[in-house]
Amino acid sequence: MTSWEESVVGVEVSVKGLTKSFGVQKIWQDVTLTLPQGEVSALLGPSGTGKSVFLKSLIGLLRPEEGEIWIDGTNIMECSSKELYEIRKLFGVLFQDGALFGSMNLYDNTAFPLREHTKKKESEIRSIVMDKLELVGLTGAEDKLPGEISGGMRKRAGLARALVLDPEIILVDEPDSGLDPVRTTYISQLLLNINAQIDATTLIVTHNINLARTVPDNIGMLFRKKLVMFGPREVLLTSDEPAVKQFLNGTMIGPIGMSEEKDESQMREEQKLADAGHNLGGVEDVEGIMPQMEPAPGMPYRQAVDRRRERVRGIMHELPDSAQQAIQESLDEADRQNDEHGNQGNDGRGDDRRYDDGQQDGYGNYREPAYDSPQSGSWR
Numbered sequence: 001m002t003s004w005e006e007s008v009v010g011v012e013v014s015v016k017g018l019t020k021s022f023g024v025q026k027i028w029q030d031v032t033l034t035l036p037q038g039e040v041s042a043l044l045g046p047s048g049t050g051k052s053v054f055l056k057s058l059i060g061l062l063r064p065e066e067g068e069i070w071i072d073g074t075n076i077m078e079c080s081s082k083e084l085y086e087i088r089k090l091f092g093v094l095f096q097d098g099a100l101f102g103s104m105n106l107y108d109n110t111a112f113p114l115r116e117h118t119k120k121k122e123s124e125i126r127s128i129v130m131d132k133l134e135l136v137g138l139t140g141a142e143d144k145l146p147g148e149i150s151g152g153m154r155k156r157a158g159l160a161r162a163l164v165l166d167p168e169i170i171l172v173d174e175p176d177s178g179l180d181p182v183r184t185t186y187i188s189q190l191l192l193n194i195n196a197q198i199d200a201t202t203l204i205v206t207h208n209i210n211l212a213r214t215v216p217d218n219i220g221m222l223f224r225k226k227l228v229m230f231g232p233r234e235v236l237l238t239s240d241e242p243a244v245k246q247f248l249n250g251t252m253i254g255p256i257g258m259s260e261e262k263d264e265s266q267m268r269e270e271q272k273l274a275d276a277g278h279n280l281g282g283v284e285d286v287e288g289i290m291p292q293m294e295p296a297p298g299m300p301y302r303q304a305v306d307r308r309r310e311r312v313r314g315i316m317h318e319l320p321d322s323a324q325q326a327i328q329e330s331l332d333e334a335d336r337q338n339d340e341h342g343n344q345g346n347d348g349r350g351d352d353r354r355y356d357d358g359q360q361d362g363y364g365n366y367r368e369p370a371y372d373s374p375q376s377g378s379w380r
């Protein structure tokens, strides 16, 4: 049985009025958002705005002082430690550096949660571990120690380990940190492949603009201790909010400064410089919406796409005009494609949909050629 045949749709995560401080330092306040079931969401924000703190709060590693975090019918802000322990089993978490044990090889690192949390026999553990290592393109690298492999491989090993307990919620902290742009695109592709295969609710924390523009179904942004917005990707990508526009274009013009925010006089000075033709960096011309990446050829159809389409139709009227227009265009395009394929829209085609072509292995995973070691996995 392949991994996607075992999948169940991930649970919704609903956060209400969440506020977190460390001593007198307020990190963010009154954060309210819902991660829709099985969809991929991204949380953006300048450095230090508390994105990692938010992730850690969702799994109960940090405790906000106010608010609610509802997961599978339990408010983890109020539950017992036994309930929290059970809820945590729903999560697969990829920390920035993979958080691998340095003295264990990749096989034992990946097997660790199974040995710790289940009573599975070694033969069953072996089958799961090899399946997940294959999924992330690390077949052949099982005996390597974390110190012997690249940062990209460590991330993928961390991802394999995050998947062994069949999580319903996947949290990923800066999957792009330390990776070059090409490897970042590969890991983006991998995250969407995994979403297509196991349909888990996914939250990616990142400040990578390309990833944010092309991967998630929904995007939010933290700035000035608040959640500036959270919603379908079209809302943020068409937003006129100065901090959002500045962030997406990576320019120095705007309210985000070196240490998070600027005052009015500094902004006026910089605008004068820009008006005088001084290059303040960034890629100002990037506007609007790039197409979303799709799972690689051979992957199952991403069920989240249909669910999201229906959900977004229902909330269209609440969204800004520019977002409505962008969503309408993507809905029209989806309808057109469905017509072309025999009117097979949201009609429960189920898992038999596959993207065609591409080189596939036995699991339907798209494989890149290996560059260094023929047995060290497909890419790093």
Ligand SMILES: Nc1ncnc2c1ncn2[C@@H]1O[C@H](COP(=O)(O)OP(=O)(O)OP(=O)(O)O)[C@@H](O)[C@H]1O
Binding pocket: 022, 027, 045, 046, 047, 048, 049, 050, 051, 052, 053, 054, 207
């Ligand atoms: N355990 C802690 N105790 C005290 N302060 C903390 C703790 N964890 C984080 N902080 C502070 O919270 C703030 C937000 O940190 P966080 O790492 O969440 O930011 P971030 O948005 O993820 O940044 P980056 O994008 O640079 O990783 C920082 O000022 C940090 O120093």
